[in-house]
Amino acid sequence: MRKYILYFFLLFSVMLSSQTTEETISISFREQPIFEIIENIEQETGYTFFYVKDWIGENRLSGDFVESDIREVLGFLFAKSDIQYHMGPEKKVYLIRNQVIYNELPQGFFGREIDSSDTSLENAGQTGVNPIFLNLEKVNSPVERRTVRIGKVNPNSRNRTSRLYGYITASSTGEPIPDLALVVKGGTEGAVTNSRGYYEIELPYGQNVLVTKSLGFEEVETNVIMYNSGRYDLVLDESFEQLEEVVVEGSARTNVEDATTGSNQILSEETKNIPLVLGERDVLKVATTLPGITTAGEGAAGFNVRGGNTDQNLILLDGAVLYNPSHFFGIFQALNPFAVKDATIYKGNIPARFGGRLSSVFDITTKAGNTSKFSGEASLGPVTSNVVLETPIVKDKASLLVGGRGTYSDWILRSLDDESLRNSEASFYDVIAKYTHKLNENNSISATAYYSKDNFSITSDSLFGFGNRMASFQWDHKFNEKNKGQLILSNSQYDFEIEFDGNSNQDFDIGYTINETEAKLNFVHIPNDRHTIDYGISSKLYLVDPGVRNPLNDESVVQPLEIPREKGLESAVYISDNFKLSDKFLVDAGVRFSIFSALGPSTQRIYEENLPRSEATLIEEREFDQGEFITTYGGPEFRISARYLLQPDLSVKASFNNTFQYIHTLSNTTTVSPIDTWKLSDLNIEPAQGFQYSLGFYKNLQEDMYELSLEGYYKTTENVLDFKVGAELLLNEEIETEILQGEGRAYGVEFLARKNRGRLNGWLGYTFSRSFLKFDSEFREERINDGDFFPSNFDRPHDVSLVANYKLTRRFSLSTNFVYQTGRPITFPVGSFTFNNSEFVVFSDRNEFRIPDYYRLDIGLNIEGNHKKKKFAHSFWTISIYNVLGRNNPYSVFFLTEDGEVRALQSSIFAIPIPSITYNFKF
Amino acid sequence: MGVHLKFHSIASRVFKHMAVLLLLVSCVESFEPETEIFESVLIVEATITNENKRQQVLLSRTFRLEEDGPNPESSAQVVVRDDQQNEFVFEEVEAGRYLSVQSFGALPNREYSLSVVTSDGRTYGSDSASLTAESQIVDLYASREENANGQDGIAILLDNQTNDENALFYRFEYEETYKIIAPRWVSVDAVVVRDRPSPPIIVLEPKTEEQRVCYNTELSNDIILGDTENSNQNVLTRFPVRFISSDNFIISHRYSILVKQFVQSREAFAFYETLNEFSSQTESLFSQIQPGFLNGNVFSTQNESEKVLGFFQVSTVTSQRLFFDYEDFFLGEPLPPYATDCSLEFTPDLLPGSPGGASPLVQAINSLGQKYVSSSGDENRPFILVNRPCGDCTALGSNVIPDFWVE
Numbered sequence A: 001m002r003k004y005i006l007y008f009f010l011l012f013s014v015m016l017s018s019q020t021t022e023e024t025i026s027i028s029f030r031e032q033p034i035f036e037i038i039e040n041i042e043q044e045t046g047y048t049f050f051y052v053k054d055w056i057g058e059n060r061l062s063g064d065f066v067e068s069d070i071r072e073v074l075g076f077l078f079a080k081s082d083i084q085y086h087m088g089p090e091k092k093v094y095l096i097r098n099q100v101i102y103n104e105l106p107q108g109f110f111g112r113e114i115d116s117s118d119t120s121l122e123n124a125g126q127t128g129v130n131p132i133f134l135n136l137e138k139v140n141s142p143v144e145r146r147t148v149r150i151g152k153v154n155p156n157s158r159n160r161t162s163r164l165y166g167y168i169t170a171s172s173t174g175e176p177i178p179d180l181a182l183v184v185k186g187g188t189e190g191a192v193t194n195s196r197g198y199y200e201i202e203l204p205y206g207q208n209v210l211v212t213k214s215l216g217f218e219e220v221e222t223n224v225i226m227y228n229s230g231r232y233d234l235v236l237d238e239s240f241e242q243l244e245e246v247v248v249e250g251s252a253r254t255n256v257e258d259a260t261t262g263s264n265q266i267l268s269e270e271t272k273n274i275p276l277v278l279g280e281r282d283v284l285k286v287a288t289t290l291p292g293i294t295t296a297g298e299g300a301a302g303f304n305v306r307g308g309n310t311d312q313n314l315i316l317l318d319g320a321v322l323y324n325p326s327h328f329f330g331i332f333q334a335l336n337p338f339a340v341k342d343a344t345i346y347k348g349n350i351p352a353r354f355g356g357r358l359s360s361v362f363d364i365t366t367k368a369g370n371t372s373k374f375s376g377e378a379s380l381g382p383v384t385s386n387v388v389l390e391t392p393i394v395k396d397k398a399s400l401l402v403g404g405r406g407t408y409s410d411w412i413l414r415s416l417d418d419e420s421l422r423n424s425e426a427s428f429y430d431v432i433a434k435y436t437h438k439l440n441e442n443n444s445i446s447a448t449a450y451y452s453k454d455n456f457s458i459t460s461d462s463l464f465g466f467g468n469r470m471a472s473f474q475w476d477h478k479f480n481e482k483n484k485g486q487l488i489l490s491n492s493q494y495d496f497e498i499e500f501d502g503n504s505n506q507d508f509d510i511g512y513t514i515n516e517t518e519a520k521l522n523f524v525h526i527p528n529d530r531h532t533i534d535y536g537i538s539s540k541l542y543l544v545d546p547g548v549r550n551p552l553n554d555e556s557v558v559q560p561l562e563i564p565r566e567k568g569l570e571s572a573v574y575i576s577d578n579f580k581l582s583d584k585f586l587v588d589a590g591v592r593f594s595i596f597s598a599l600g601p602s603t604q605r606i607y608e609e610n611l612p613r614s615e616a617t618l619i620e621e622r623e624f625d626q627g628e629f630i631t632t633y634g635g636p637e638f639r640i641s642a643r644y645l646l647q648p649d650l651s652v653k654a655s656f657n658n659t660f661q662y663i664h665t666l667s668n669t670t671t672v673s674p675i676d677t678w679k680l681s682d683l684n685i686e687p688a689q690g691f692q693y694s695l696g697f698y699k700n701l702q703e704d705m706y707e708l709s710l711e712g713y714y715k716t717t718e719n720v721l722d723f724k725v726g727a728e729l730l731l732n733e734e735i736e737t738e739i740l741q742g743e744g745r746a747y748g749v750e751f752l753a754r755k756n757r758g759r760l761n762g763w764l765g766y767t768f769s770r771s772f773l774k775f776d777s778e779f780r781e782e783r784i785n786d787g788d789f790f791p792s793n794f795d796r797p798h799d800v801s802l803v804a805n806y807k808l809t810r811r812f813s814l815s816t817n818f819v820y821q822t823g824r825p826i827t828f829p830v831g832s833f834t835f836n837n838s839e840f841v842v843f844s845d846r847n848e849f850r851i852p853d854y855y856r857l858d859i860g861l862n863i864e865g866n867h868k869k870k871k872f873a874h875s876f877w878t879i880s881i882y883n884v885l886g887r888n889n890p891y892s893v894f895f896l897t898e899d900g901e902v903r904a905l906q907s908s909i910f911a912i913p914i915p916s917i918t919y920n921f922k923f
Numbered sequence B: 001m002g003v004h005l006k007f008h009s010i011a012s013r014v015f016k017h018m019a020v021l022l023l024l025v026s027c028v029e030s031f032e033p034e035t036e037i038f039e040s041v042l043i044v045e046a047t048i049t050n051e052n053k054r055q056q057v058l059l060s061r062t063f064r065l066e067e068d069g070p071n072p073e074s075s076a077q078v079v080v081r082d083d084q085q086n087e088f089v090f091e092e093v094e095a096g097r098y099l100s101v102q103s104f105g106a107l108p109n110r111e112y113s114l115s116v117v118t119s120d121g122r123t124y125g126s127d128s129a130s131l132t133a134e135s136q137i138v139d140l141y142a143s144r145e146e147n148a149n150g151q152d153g154i155a156i157l158l159d160n161q162t163n164d165e166n167a168l169f170y171r172f173e174y175e176e177t178y179k180i181i182a183p184r185w186v187s188v189d190a191v192v193v194r195d196r197p198s199p200p201i202i203v204l205e206p207k208t209e210e211q212r213v214c215y216n217t218e219l220s221n222d223i224i225l226g227d228t229e230n231s232n233q234n235v236l237t238r239f240p241v242r243f244i245s246s247d248n249f250i251i252s253h254r255y256s257i258l259v260k261q262f263v264q265s266r267e268a269f270a271f272y273e274t275l276n277e278f279s280s281q282t283e284s285l286f287s288q289i290q291p292g293f294l295n296g297n298v299f300s301t302q303n304e305s306e307k308v309l310g311f312f313q314v315s316t317v318t319s320q321r322l323f324f325d326y327e328d329f330f331l332g333e334p335l336p337p338y339a340t341d342c343s344l345e346f347t348p349d350l351l352p353g354s355p356g357g358a359s360p361l362v363q364a365i366n367s368l369g370q371k372y373v374s375s376s377g378d379e380n381r382p383f384i385l386v387n388r389p390c391g392d393c394t395a396l397g398s399n400v401i402p403d404f405w406v407e
Helices: A002-017 A034-045 A070-077 A130-135 A268-273 A283-287 A409-414 B007-024 B266-279 B326-330 B360-366
Strands: A024-033 A048-050 A060-069 A083-087 A092-097 A145-150 A161-170 A181-184 A190-192 A198-204 A206-213 A221-226 A234-236 A263-267 A313-317 A340-346 A360-366 A375-380 A384-394 A398-407 A425-440 A443-457 A462-480 A483-500 A508-528 A531-551 A561-563 A566-580 A585-599 A602-607 A618-624 A629-647 A650-661 A663-666 A677-680 A688-701 A706-723 A739-755 A760-774 A798-807 A812-821 A829-835 A838-843 A854-864 A874-882 A892-898 A901-908 A914-922 B027-030 B042-049 B056-061 B077-082 B087-094 B097-100 B111-117 B123-126 B136-146 B152-161 B169-181 B188-194 B201-206 B213-219 B224-227 B239-245 B254-264 B298-300 B308-315 B317-325 B371-375 B383-386
Touching (some): A024 A034, A024 A070, A034 A048, A034 A070, A060 A070, A070 A083, A181 A198, A198 A206, A198 A221, A263 A268, A263 A283, A268 A283, A283 A340, A283 A360, A384 A425, A409 A425, A531 A677, A566 A677, A663 A706, A829 B042, A829 B056, B042 B111, B042 B123, B042 B298, B056 B077, B111 B308, B123 B308, B136 B254, B136 B317, B136 B326, B152 B317, B169 B239, B188 B360, B188 B371, B201 B360, B224 B239, B254 B266, B254 B308, B266 B308, B317 B326
Parallel strands (some): A048 A092, A161 A234, B042 B308
Antiparallel strands (some): A083 A092, A161 A198, A181 A190, A206 A221, A263 A340, A340 A360, A375 A384, A384 A398, A508 A531, A531 A561, A566 A585, A585 A629, A663 A677, A688 A706, A706 A739, A739 A760, A798 A812, A874 A914, A892 A901, A901 B027, B042 B056, B077 B111, B087 B097, B123 B298, B136 B152, B152 B239, B169 B213, B169 B224
16 A cells, blocks of 8 residues: 555655656557547656547557657547547647537427517627637647527617526436536526426526536537527437546535535445445435534444434435445445435424424435446455346336345354354345336436345344335326426334344244335426425334344243333424525525324323322323324424525625434433434423524635635534433333433534645535533532533544545546544543442443544545457456554543453454455446 | 343443454553542441441541542441431441441331531531331352353342332442361461571471361442332342353352342432443443443532532341352352362472572461471471362361351
8 A cells, every 4th residue: 555655745746846847758559549649648748638538539540659658649640530628737638639610409399489569679799709619729628519599689688687498418328417416607607407307597698608517427518609599419428438527526615605504415326435434325424424414423323413313314225215325234334225315314404394303314326227238347345245237117208226245254154253243144235126216207206125134043032123114105296397396105114123042941033113104295496596485295104113022932931011002193394495686695494384193092291280290190091093193293483594606606604403302312422323323302202302503604616626615504403311320211211201302502613725726626524512411409409510502422522534536547546535533522430449349340431532533544446347349348456545644543441340350441443454356337 | 120221331342342342453451540630529328227236427538539448438437317306326446437326216207317527627418318218138048050151150040029019229239258167277376486597497386276268258249139119029039130150169068148238229220220331331332321420419518619529318128048068059060160279289398598688488388478288208297288268167267167158
């Protein structure tokens, strides 16, 4: 590895020194195709070429050059072709084909009619036409630029702007390209395609240069000459050439222009260059490198977003809730990286269409299958393998994607010497399938099914398993240009089971299940170019089986126990308006009204008011019949944010939102455990509520090459759950006697700088944040830390993360990942005592101490297979070392009493550098 | 019947083993914690029983993690009161151990509470507690079994019985006494008559005290809890109080165990259970049980925020004793290895290695306490010696036969 690092620095210095002097090159070739010659030059000299291979053709050339000027060589290479070369800065060479000028689009594509009869004519449209065309030959762009004329000149038009719209599809698959950004060079206008690849943009009369920006697709610039409104469809090629260069490319400008505070998008493809433990590509892990999103520790499941608990995140996979998105206690994500297209994370202002959790929404969407040809992607890693296959069902209309993922840890265990481990079992897998069908112009449907399972049997007497199951169906319908609708039906389930089969008469198995079914209707109404109105309704039925315990066999004397099923109905209506008050001022104001009812049949225990809940204060057990409303909670949730453009590339945004959460995890561990259960609000447990205020500044530099953002927030929560010390939560029939409800307070400042393009790209994030909780009561047993605010388990004031990727050559890139975090708070023993003839420790106030700071450096080398045209598969190697510094980051600290003596132990998970190699290929 | 099923512990045991899986990359290591902020906390252990005796209250304080305990709390005034205005005053009989001046037994349907004034004038009180329901030990017996780890040994099992449906939670303590027979005992001792000048004079004399057969008594030091809450019968059957592995020398000859059964309140049970949980964190790389300060039912009456850790309870207690011999279960099988290795024999030189030095033989007898077994016939190294416990059982116990002992 060190060799490569050296190489990296070496290259840097060469580049620095060669900025002023032109290098000479020596090269010879015999009957070689031009693109190979170019590759040779790249490898020999450090020049980088930007071109589309098809343009170069299959011509073979021979030649000898000794210490020649590069221009001489290039002149020779392209003398007989229509290629022009352009020398850019930093040894970049752009190869450009002579321009092609497209004709006008056919009449049938024209947009809406302009009904104005005003005769005052503006000439702006006409002036910008022909002369500008001629200037096109002044080439300074790396890409081909087409020219299109939109609309027919309408002398009666008084519009200064007109509307351009259309669909953008991928040439290889015919699939629409969503989230593709279209921006106007030198202007402020921009648009992003929706999930169907559709875009709309208002352009000024005359000439505009429209640029497409998206990861994995070529960047296309088009001269669009607007005479009138009209349609322009684009078909884009995937750009392998630029894949490793563009690691991070947010939808350009949305950072600045969007009204939403605190949102990030991660494309699954982006994550492939980021080194992760055991070579596992993981969208959710990458999310934790963004400001405001942390985990409790190495390999810990669950996220803490802006000081919120791990149960406060709504994780959606194609619209359906995923309760536990991890395998193996959080070390691996439970999502197939090849099936995932992207994840959008809302940690600030949560759009009104989402609700039910206090802190964030992780909206994960899967890829639609390839509708034009059979294709696939697979990876082989040291612990797991992934595969995704895509096939068209109806050419260009319907496709099926299936993915699978599994581990060979069972095999690894069996090959170990240790007998107890050899008989152990630890396996996990997940499978996913997605069907998409574009029925016609106005209707498309998709269905996703997902299943994940973890199984462990470590000792001979216990077996443990947990799993997710989820299915969703989505129908998108376009009523007309102004109205669109979407129906989503989903069902999700999470369950776990523990089987204990020892030698005594105590054998049992216990199980837990949560199931939810939801129907959602979302509508978008765009009355004019100033308003976009989102509205909708949703309803969700929860069925929770909090626990069953059964004797495992006839000898077992364990008494069967079933905690009665909980039922709840959560419904919401929402409306929000994205209202453009002026060119500079954009407001997104929404309100969601949510309501939750706990439903019978149920037995609810009523306790004396204003006294701690216990057996002693129990007044009665009240019975509720099937379907009877036990209690109802609800209220308005405001989601308001605003953006003001100070300059075209500088904006300020502010937001306020409040949220309700009717479902809580019961966990008395310091980090997430798979046997944490979810509990619905009921007569005794009130819903939690959150309020968040945020303010941020956003700035893009150098045509969106750099994005800077600085965002601050203040957040309060009410009725968050905690538990009495030592509470037993599983299979507890009177769980409310163990529960404490308190308040939380969190604040922070997040800074993020991203470099989106260039050989060196990546991001640097820094967060300062605090998170506190408070549990106060009149009664000693219901207080934590005397009823004062104390730092939560995930209060980590300083958090720095750096993700950087450096492209060495077209095929090799180096990436690195550095994380520093303040150690998380822990409760530490402050003394020992003797009791019952044995020694014990007495603990400090909750979270009075911290474990040492956490830091880690990872390095990865990515090697792209070569780009030979007729190659069957495109391959990609990732070699990475996790925790290069071998830092022993303590994960937890605990104390054992053994033989009457106290022993202090600390554990760490990845305490040594973990190398791994993963092979990916794609066809 | 049944042990309280600690589902979480079982689950976390699973996780603990997960840690083993990750052993290649993960590690658990012990470290020396330093208490940066030490808090001196009063510890109260007070179980008043229905036996008519001098009741006991133990007071101590926390001590630094790196230090050795215990740290008794002396010179306190301890009083137990009932709701009939009776006061039972306690006196300190040894540091931190307070016994009631008069014998008394707790009576049913009375509320008792504890009050403590420490020597620095701070006052403490407890929640009131009343005598728990009664339950009898029906049978206490030993059985040769394998434990969960597949280890062969003797399980001490208990069956109980109650007519009171409120008797749900149990805590057990035991006192075990075992006979020790020194395996290399001989009737004579090597006694140093003269150390210097060289050569030393050592003679063989008959032993003046019993050194062959001894008895040792040990108190339980783990928290043994059982409950019938999750069981369909209101009794414990075959409840494992103690497991003695077959290679433990304490069962070599005759063994006796006195098991005390305390019926506990739900609150007391929860307190002990949590204490147990914190101390035996079967942990768990992945999920650590949230620790915290354990509140009992004893508190400061002056300063609400002062930490006090303790429990005052009033329990019914019953006890039963059991005896068994090794042959009862292991007839014909070799004895478990003795407490020390008695096959090691030493033949130290009589004369010192250098003029004026100490005699190795004298040192072995006087400083190391090694015991004579036989003579070697070699005049330079005249005696064969073994480690002290092999020839003198008082190294491991007392040579006084306990009152309750029945052969």
